Amino acid sequence: MFSVNLPLYPLYAVDLVGAILMILISFACLEKAFYLLRHHPDHLLFVYLFGFSLSFTAFALSRSLGHVARFILGWSGHPHLWFVLAPFSGALNTVFILLAAFLTFVFPRAHETFRLLEEETQQLKETKEALEKAHDHLQQLYRTLEEKVEERTRELALSEQKFRRLFEASGDAIFFCDQEGRLLDINPAGVQLLGFTRKEELLGKSLGEFFACRGEWNRYREFLCAEGQVTNFETLLLTSHGEERYVVITANAIEHLQGCHLGWQGIMKDLTRFREMTERMIYSEKMAALGQLAAGVAHEINTPLGIILGYTQLLKESQEEREELQLIEDQVRVCQRLISDLLIFSRPSAQAEQPVDLKEIVRQVLEMVQPTYRKEGIEMTLHVSDSPVIRGDPDRLRQVVLNLLGNARNALQGGGAIHIWIYRLRRGGAVLEVGDTGPGIPEEIREKIFEPFFTTKPPGQGTGLGLFVTFGLVKEHGGEIEVFSPPTEERYLRLGIRTLFRIIFPEENHVPG
Numbered sequence: 040m041f042s043v044n045l046p047l048y049p050l051y052a053v054d055l056v057g058a059i060l061m062i063l064i065s066f067a068c069l070e071k072a073f074y075l076l077r078h079h080p081d082h083l084l085f086v087y088l089f090g091f092s093l094s095f096t097a098f099a100l101s102r103s104l105g106h107v108a109r110f111i112l113g114w115s116g117h118p119h120l121w122f123v124l125a126p127f128s129g130a131l132n133t134v135f136i137l138l139a140a141f142l143t144f145v146f147p148r149a150h151e152t153f154r155l156l157e158e159e160t161q162q163l164k165e166t167k168e169a170l171e172k173a174h175d176h177l178q179q180l181y182r183t184l185e186e187k188v189e190e191r192t193r194e195l196a197l198s199e200q201k202f203r204r205l206f207e208a209s210g211d212a213i214f215f216c217d218q219e220g221r222l223l224d225i226n227p228a229g230v231q232l233l234g235f236t237r238k239e240e241l242l243g244k245s246l247g248e249f250f251a252c253r254g255e256w257n258r259y260r261e262f263l264c265a266e267g268q269v270t271n272f273e274t275l276l277l278t279s280h281g282e283e284r285y286v287v288i289t290a291n292a293i294e295h296l297q298g299c300h301l302g303w304q305g306i307m308k309d310l311t312r313f314r315e316m317t318e319r320m321i322y323s324e325k326m327a328a329l330g331q332l333a334a335g336v337a338h339e340i341n342t343p344l345g346i347i348l349g350y351t352q353l354l355k356e357s358q359e360e361r362e363e364l365q366l367i368e369d370q371v372r373v374c375q376r377l378i379s380d381l382l383i384f385s386r387p388s389a390q391a392e393q394p395v396d397l398k399e400i401v402r403q404v405l406e407m408v409q410p411t412y413r414k415e416g417i418e419m420t421l422h423v424s425d426s427p428v429i430r431g432d433p434d435r436l437r438q439v440v441l442n443l444l445g446n447a448r449n450a451l452q453g454g455g456a457i458h459i460w461i462y463r464l465r466r467g468g469a470v471l472e473v474g475d476t477g478p479g480i481p482e483e484i485r486e487k488i489f490e491p492f493f494t495t496k497p498p499g500q501g502t503g504l505g506l507f508v509t510f511g512l513v514k515e516h517g518g519e520i521e522v523f524s525p526p527t528e529e530r531y532l533r534l535g536i537r538t539l540f541r542i543i544f545p546e547e548n549h550v551p552g
Contacts, residue, residue, distance in 0.1 A: 062096075072091075073089055075089070098136055211306050212226065213229060232276075233249055234280045263291075268289075270289050271289060273286075273287050286307045287310055290305025393431075397429055398461050404441050412448060422458060422461070428469075428546065429547055451476070458473075460474075464543070474536035476535040489506050513542055523541065
């Protein structure tokens with residue numbers, strides 16, 4: 040039986056009130072710990088306080104409710120039920136007390152662990168910040184590098200554009216070769232210089248194929264590979280059409296290692312026209328000097344010849360040896376004709392220049408010589424497409440036509456054909472061409488035909504002054520004379536022309552209507 044002793048009521052009251060207060064205080068502590076944990080969820084101490092308060096509150100509830108239940112069961116007359124619940128209440132109290140003790144025991148180690156983790160976290164944070172700074176720095180460097188690359192790319196593109204414009208527009212041939220001398224690239228001027236129309240036709244061909252002399256090509260390569268560069272290397276090239284081009288080459292080896300390892304690059308300048316003009320100027324100067332010499336000699340010889348001729352004529356009237364004197368007179372007149380030719384070449388015309396119809400001059404000469412030429416089996420054909428008017432001396436122009444026809448006649452021993460062309464150039468200029476179907480002029484003497492006293496005739500049959508005088512008369516009229524043997528144009532070859540003389544006179548501005 041559960042008995043109540045009245046003197047123990049104050050203790051029971053204190054026990055009951057204490058149990059209630061324990062519950063209230065534990066809940067207040069729990070609420071405070073929860074407040075701290077909610078505002079500082081990462082703080083380990085507040086986590087520990089919340090866990091300790093929770094276990095303490097559970098202990099307070101278990102203990103207080105057990106005491107209250109004991110009083111209620113005792114007062115209600117069921118004290119035996121308490122003996123049933125008491126072990127469970129005690130067990131719960133023990134568990135909650137052990138939990139609080141465990142949290143208190145574990146907290147220092149957990150605190151140390153979390154401190155280490157916090158330090159590592161701080162280090163990781165610092166490392167992260169350092170990495171972020173490095174990343175920002177790398178980003179800045181990348182942007183700077185990207186800007187520099189773009190700038191360099193623009194500069195390279197501009198440089199490439201400038202080089203390409205210079206390469207394409209240059210009037211000189213610019214070329215690139217591999218180590219074997221095969222063309223890798225060449226500009227339009229080089230394509231035209233070598234006689235092609237498209238660059239693709241040239242690429243892969245050896246530059247040595249166009250050297251007129253194989254020895255020059257070998258010398259060029261050896262010098263370039265030995266020295267790494269060549270400057271003003273003069274040589275003769277042959278185009279795809281077989282035409283000669285006199286060029287000067289300046290080149291250097293790319294990566295001058297192990298005998299021109301990568302290839303060559305260079306510039307070729309075409310000096311063909313310059314050389315021709317230089318040779319013509321030298322020839323003109325030589326002709327002028329010879330003309331002055333011829334004039335002096337002619338004047339010196341002409342005086343004694345006149346005296347000899349006069350006395351010969353007097354002796355013919357009074358002597359019987361007329362045949363011998365006639366021979367002397369004939370030879371003197373030959374000398375006078377020779378001197379006359381020299382004087383025609385060496386001195387300006389005494390007749391004033393005037394407008395002259397070139398077609399009319401040629402027609403007059405043809406009427407004079409055609410009967411004689413026809414008897415010798417020579418056919419003469421005149422091709423006229425225009426009637427150009429030039430300024431000059433008609434007599435001297437007739438002499439030019441007559442000398443050219445005489446030269447063609449001498450080439451046609453046994454018959455043949457002479458063709459004469461008269462036409463006007465689009466760019467201005469009157470053209471007179473005389474071609475024959477003879478054997479042609481050998482290459483070795485082609486450059487000498489305008490020199491004085493040069494002739495292929497046997498001694499006593501020619502003076503060698505015909506073309507020499509013709510050259511001087513053409514120059515006197517401001518013209519140019521060229522010879523082609525054989526000509527290259529098809530219209531001449533179809534007629535069998537083997538030698539063609541072409542004269543270009545400046546045309547008179549006013550053409551009579």
